[in-house]
Amino acid sequence: MAAAGGHIQHLRDEATCSICLDYFKDPVTIPECGHNFCRSCLIQCWGESEAEASCPQCRERVQRRSLIPNRQLANVVEIAKNLSLQEGKEEGGKGGVCEDHQEPLKLFCKEDEAPICVVCDRSKEHKHHEVIPLKEAFEEYKGEICRHLEILRKEREEILAYQAALDKECKDLLKLTETERLKTVEKFRELRQFLEAQEKRLLTHMEEVEKEIAGRRDEQLARLSRNLSSLERIIQEMEEKSQQPASELLQVRWWQEQPKAPGKGCPFHVCKECRG
Structure with missing residues (x-):
């Protein structure tokens, strides 16, 4: 009889909510950790906050809408x-x-x-x-x-x-x-x-x-x-020559003796690179 009484007491413990310490009323299971509670106890424990909730027994983070009726x-x-x-x-x-x-x-x-x-x-x-x-x-x-x-x-x-x-x-x-x-x-x-x-x-x-x-x-x-x-x-030299009298100017024709086609040695030659 003592053994039977122990089994009954164990059954009472299994059927008791750890929040209200009374028999489960509308028991639900938290799938994340497997613990069971009264639905009303969990709602009262969590309050109306939309923040992430946790299991009152093991503090495992859980989703409010994941409760499973047991x-x-x-x-x-x-x-x-x-x-x-x-x-x-x-x-x-x-x-x-x-x-x-x-x-x-x-x-x-x-x-x-x-x-x-x-x-x-x-x-x-x-x-x-x-x-x-x-x-x-x-x-x-x-x-x-x-x-x-x-x-x-x-x-x-x-x-x-x-x-x-x-x-x-x-x-x-x-x-x-x-x-x-x-x-x-x-x-x-x-x-x-x-x-x-x-x-x-x-x-x-x-x-x-x-x-x-x-x-x-x-x-x-x-x-x-x-x-x-x-x-x-x-x-400058040519301008100076052009100012001399005609007799002297006609005697000096050095500039006419320069090559007709200017080359690299010509004073008037500008190289292609410089023009470019």
Whole structure:
């Protein structure tokens, strides 16, 4: 009997909400961690905030809309309630009697789910009901509870296994994302190095071109300056000759003796490069 009482107490614990410390009312399961609570207790605990919620028992982050109604647990709660009532009456079995007939409560009516006495069993109220010995009812209910508990434990294990698989998948994806991020950073680093090298090479080439252009310009300007000085000198000499008397001017015809087609030695020759 002590062992049976321990099983019933364990059943009460399984059927009790950890928030209100009473039997579950409209029990729901949090799929992320597998813990069960009264729906109203969770709503009251989380409040009306739309922020991400957490399990009151293990603090696992959960989605508010992912709650799963647990009908099998609700059935277990009803069984636990009946067994608790039955245990109380059976405890009084040493002195527990039927209120109507003052007979010991030794039988159990399965239709009414209540203990009865032998007089009640013969009454019209229970005439066509299935009635079994109270001890047999206890063992039957105990077996049913154990079956329900086994189902609940399997469901919990499945949820925990799903949670572990989901967590592993998320970690694998995060690891893959981190690898791709590092690859992207490395590729752009190499690209920046390449572009910087190209920029440096092109700027150096442009500086060399600018120096070459400046050198050619200075060379052309120097040549033009020399030619211009030569022309200025010749023009000055010719202007001076043109001011001389006719007798002297006619005697000096050196300028007519110059080649008709100016060449590189001609004072009037301007090189093609200078003209260009």
